[in-house]
Amino acid sequence: MKSSLIVxxxxxxxxxxxxxVGVVGxxxxxxxxxxxxxxxxxxxxxSKKTVxxxxxxxxxxxxxxxxxxxxIAPNELDKLDYAIRSFKDEIAGKKLIVLDALSTLLIYNNExxxxxxxxxxxNYAQVEDVSVLAFTPETKEEELLTKIFNFFDxxxx
Amino acid sequence: MRVVVVLVLLxxxxxxxxxxxxxxxxxxxxxxxxxxxxxxxxxxxxGENVLFTxxxxxxxxxxxxxxxxxxxxxxxxxxxxLNKREAVAIETQASFLREFRLEGIPVGDxxxxxxxxxxxxxxxxxxxSFKIRDPEEGWNIMVWIIASIVLIIGAGIFLYPRIKFMRxxxxxxxxxxxxxxxxxx
Numbered sequence: 001m002k003s004s005l006i007v008x009x010x011x012x013x014x015x016x017x018x019x020x021v022g023v024v025g026x027x028x029x030x031x032x033x034x035x036x037x038x039x040x041x042x043x044x045x046x047s048k049k050t051v052x053x054x055x056x057x058x059x060x061x062x063x064x065x066x067x068x069x070x071x072i073a074p075n076e077l078d079k080l081d082y083a084i085r086s087f088k089d090e091i092a093g094k095k096l097i098v099l100d101a102l103s104t105l106l107i108y109n110n111e112x113x114x115x116x117x118x119x120x121x122x123n124y125a126q127v128e129d130v131s132v133l134a135f136t137p138e139t140k141e142e143e144l145l146t147k148i149f150n151f152f153d154x155x156x157x
Numbered sequence: 158m159r160v161v162v163v164l165v166l167l168x169x170x171x172x173x174x175x176x177x178x179x180x181x182x183x184x185x186x187x188x189x190x191x192x193x194x195x196x197x198x199x200x201x202x203x204g205e206n207v208l209f210t211x212x213x214x215x216x217x218x219x220x221x222x223x224x225x226x227x228x229x230x231x232x233x234x235x236x237x238x239l240n241k242r243e244a245v246a247i248e249t250q251a252s253f254l255r256e257f258r259l260e261g262i263p264v265g266d267x268x269x270x271x272x273x274x275x276x277x278x279x280x281x282x283x284x285x286s287f288k289i290r291d292p293e294e295g296w297n298i299m300v301w302i303i304a305s306i307v308l309i310i311g312a313g314i315f316l317y318p319r320i321k322f323m324r325x326x327x328x329x330x331x332x333x334x335x336x337x338x339x340x341x342x
Binding site for chain 1: 322325326329330332333334335336337339
């Protein structure tokens with residue numbers, strides 16, 4: 001199992017997410033930081049990619065229509081970390097954790113906290129044989145990227 | 158006739174004498190004594206003064222009479238710690254304001270006592286209790302109360318976010334279980 005950081009231009013971010021996540025067969029724990037869960041579900045449906053077993057942790061909207069989505073505020077990294085772990089523990093089989101726009105976390109948290117959070121997620125994913133796929137738009141906050149590059153097995157640009 | 162007049166006179170004389178004797182009996186002195194301590198002196202500090210009133214009442218009303226008054230402080234064992242004696246004159250009632258300086262007397266429960274000796278050695282007593290406390294005791298209690306309040310507030314500030322986080326974690330866990338079970342079905 002490996003962890004990957006994918007850095008893409010903002011304009012291509014959604015397409016890249018759909019292209020990569022859409023072909024993964026594993027159960028996905030999807031942390032939506034860019035668009036809310038309902039929008040993301042719709043985007044996946046329109047793309048006609050079969051995305052089954054998608055569990056959303058929505059950090060964009062505080063509440064939604066679907067009872068199958070867990071809503072966590074993006075400034076509550078401890079709760080977000082706990083929610084990811086809980087999904088990881090509850091779901092059987094192969095799993096993939098997707099963080100769809102890491103830089104969004106910088107709006108609500110300082111970069112050290114975000115780096116620590118990413119480090120935690122990548123570490124326990126590796127220990128427990130879970131894949132991590134993180135997306136981030138190319139950003140001026142290079143400092144965050146330099147801090148988190150090393151946590152991932154591979155960085156794709 | 159003379160005999161009757163003499164008898165009437167004798168009856169009148171005896172009844173007059175009897176009435177005088179009766180009056181004399183009523184006028185025998187009969188005292189009571191009350192010790193009163195004002196509220197603010199019920200608890201005093203070590204070395205402070207205790208103020209009290211001795212109220213003497215002559216229930217018999219035998220006119221002005223000189224009495225001996227002894228008053229003082231008794232400790233919890235009934236031992237005299239301080240005392241004074243004086244002679245006072247009293248007719249129907251009198252009040253005397255007196256004061257003791259409680260220097261060198263330790264913390265504890267005490268009584269002001271007063272004893273009056275009158276006529277042929279008859280005595281009457283009165284008492285009222287008060288306390289001597291450590292002047293720092295109140296301060297110590299205040300320090301303890303403030304420290305306890307600070308501790309409770311501190312514990313609240315320290316524990317509240319942790320308790321809230323624990324509660325949120327439980328909610329997240331149960332939501333995740335519900336979501337995963339729902340999707341699996």
